[in-house]
Amino acid sequence: MMKTLANNVGVADEKHLIQLTLNDYLQGRPALDIERLRSAFHPDAHIRTVIDGKLVQWTAPQYLDLVAQATIQECQPELLSFTWDGDTGSAHVQLTFATFRFIDRFNLIKLDGKWLIMDKISYREDLQ
Template structure:
C-alpha cells in the first residue's frame, strides 16, 4: 500500500512538471510570436513586447562584431508599411527552469535570418534578454 501511494505521488509530481513545461512552452511561443508577427507586420509595438528593456542583439556586420540594445535597434529599423513577404518558423524551444532558448528562422525570397533567442521568465512572463543572428543567402 505504501509503495502504491509513493508511486501515485511520484506520477502526480511528474504530471505537474510536464504540464508546467507545456505551459511555459506555450508562453515562450507567444513571446517569440510577438517578435515574428511584429516584424512581419512592421508593427514595432507588437515586436517590442517580446524583449526585456535591456535586451541585447549581437551580430557580425562587415566582418565586425556589433552589440546593440534590441529595442532601440528595432525602433529605428521598423517603419509602418505593408506586410512583409516572408515566412517564419520556430525551429525549437529549450526550457530549463526559468531560462530558455529558441531558434527561429525567417525566410525571404533571396535570404534567411537564423535567430537564436535567450529568454528568462521574469515575474511569470517570458522575455527575450539576448538575440544573436546570422543572415544566409538562399
C-alpha cells in the first residue's frame, strides 16, 4: 500500500505531539520546573525504580514532591528513542548529570489529543 501525503502528515503530527510531552519531561526535570513536569505525566502515573535490590515506587504527586526538593544540577537531557501504535506508545530517555545518569523508559497514552507519561521505570547509573 502506498503512503499518501496525508499519512505522512499524520505521522509527523503524531511525532511532534509525542516530542512535546517528552520535552516537557526532558526540559522540566533538570530545571525542577514542577508544573512543566506535571503536564508530562498522567495524574495516575506511577514511577518505579530499584534501590539496593528492592522495588521502590511513587505515585506522580509523590514523585513531583521529591523532584521539587532536589538540587538543580548541570544536566544533559537526551531523547534516545520513541515509538507508538494508535494511542499507546513508549519512549527511552536519559538525563546525564556530572556523577550519575538516569535512564528512563516510559509508557505513554494519548488522551484528548495529548500524549501523557502513564508509567516510568528508571535506572540510576553512577558515572566514574
